[in-house]
Amino acid sequence: MERQPLRGNDIREYNEKLVLNLIHKNEGISQSQIAKITGLKAPTVLRIFSKLEEQGYIRQCAADKEKINKKGRKPVFFCVSPGIFNAIGIDFWSKYASVVAVDFCGNVLFKKVYHLKDGIKASETTLILKKLVIEAIEKSHIKKDRLLGIGIGAPGRVNIKDGSIISYARIKGMANFPLKKELEKSIGVPVFVHNNSSVIALSEYRYGIAKNIDSLLLILIRSGVGGALIDQGKIFTSRNSTALEIGHMSIDINGKKCTCGRKGCLEAYISEDSIISELQKITAFTSLDEITDKMVTPDFKKVIEKQSYYLFEGIKNLYQIFAPQGILIITRSMPVSTLLGNFINKRLKDDQLSKDNNLVILSDKYDPVLAGSGATDLVFDNFFA
Template identity: 35%
Template sequence: MQANPMRASDLRVHNQKMVLSIIHASQRIGTSQSEIVQSTGLKAPTIFRIFTALEEEGLIEALSSELEEGAAAKKGRRPVNYIVSKDAYLSIGLEFWTAYLSIGVFNFIGDRIYSGMHPLPGGVHADEVLDLIVLQVQEILGQLSIDRKRVLGLGVAAPGQVDLRNKRVAYYPRIVGMKDVALVERLEERLGMPVLIHNNCSALAFSEYRYGGYSHHNSMFTFLLRTGVNGAFVHDDVIYTNSKEMTIETGHIPINFDGPRCSCGTRGCLQAFLQDLDPNSVDLRLALFEGLDAKLKEKDPFALRTIERAAGYLVIAMRIIKRLLAPQSFLFVCCSSVVADALATEVKRLIVEPDAFENNPPLIFATAYDPLLAQKGASDLVLKEFFA
């Protein structure tokens, strides 16, 4: 059966959104009508009408209209480049885990106009976290005098496994009651704005992929080590999810069935092995290996041995991930650059062992966790959905 053709009104909306996304992607350089004619194949009169409509709506603005110099000036005005109007829309990016809630507000061109960090008390309940999210968003809207109509949405980077299809947090054991929580539905009802949910490791990985400056060849798997460990795979600007549209749980890859008991109920998970190396981190709500910086700088044998063992466990998981997803690079995000660099150095030493399935070892990168990048990643996911 032949699919119904797109209605003229739908086609106009589609084309306008497509053109706006191209202008947005051009950032501060901008792009001209003629360039978009060439890149989209749409006719010049159509592009002219779209530009006129976008400008009248206050979504784009001309960057320059100066005459070209010299002989080129005889040919008339050079093409005018357009950029998106930075104040046309706003997006909010928020991340939380067992110890902190971090929130940022960004204008349409991606500039951060507000950022805040809020500690979460020990034993905090899921309902209390949602109350704090609502309170913070409402206070920020009032403080910055933001019209809700200008807010494209709130991107929430939540801990644990996230069910994207049903827009829920499936399970996060370190916040009481954070199991099968209909986070999107509850926040949209209370805030009256679109809410998009993803895993916090995925949002951070997305941001590191885009802005970290790594030569990752458009394929990077990120490990995030905090009280636990998780991972996210970004390939060609897309975050990988499983067939059920749920975020992947890298920390619960079993690397030895005789290993320590894990919070998920099984034995031998990657996370359980890493937490066993630093048992106080969970109780104190610290990131794994937090506090090892000075000892690593001093070449303390215990600290070096701890990182060596952690790297060994991670390499086992990496070999599994390489077989399944074949990322071109890996990024380790830790509590500090000292810990991250030490871990990456040891991983590089171990990963070069002969491998019959891959001739070249993956690229290895390392960095310290940056809550501002997690905010930005959550905000970018809102924009990605808006332009979809």
């Protein structure tokens, strides 16, 4: 089929979204900076700015002192108007669901974390997510016509094209489950679904500890072990679905039996439950988020060091496939994340990996607000696409 040429209106709309996206990403940017970045002519940029300001999408604002040229005429800086649009982000897994509502500037208007009961079903989970969204809309005073959509970081393998969860064994009935369809039908706004590891990786890349690491591999340790790769700012996917379910990568074919039935899976050794099981031999607690720095004894460190051995085997395999610039390890405990990162760095010094590259190992604690904000970016990215 012969490709149709772009019409003048198409080009104008593309340029307007391009400019608005740059203003959205850069808080406090001038017309001259936009012209330099985009290559658009000054009169075109002036027309677009005038239209966006008239429509209420952008407003004049202050800028960082570094952006202001001390010599000559001071430029006028613009930011997006916070109240013009909103988005809602959700991150959920077998134990918790978190929701965040933000304005167009990304300011958090509402946040909530909800504990999911053991043995919860997919239909019950969907009902809870719906209630959380409605609560976020009501308490943030969001008007439906201003809500661009809902972004969801979902567990397991996700079909990002139709928004269904392909497989996730820890919630009953969450296999080939049409999550996007169910929520759009009940709430009436667009829903965008991606894997939660990918959403968290993207938020850490854009706003968190891994900011501007061009090739980032995330390892998320919760009830299972999830993975995600961000390369040049884009989430790695395969055939319209998320990838890197690294928890079921075997690191020992004769090893410990996994819940999936296979032997030696990575998450059989370093999932949250596996780590807790080992730590309970020396101290009493039930969840990683209960761990404080005071609990980190020499015996505690020995347990985490042992677990880090299995993680390191997985990291070596993943590095040979993806060769990332940085690897980010996230758990729900900062002491555990830090120790795992330190032990991995220690092993790197004695391994060929450290001699062949400048691999950076980072550690962080899972942040439900940051994860929710990352999910809202699914909405904004679609708006600017």
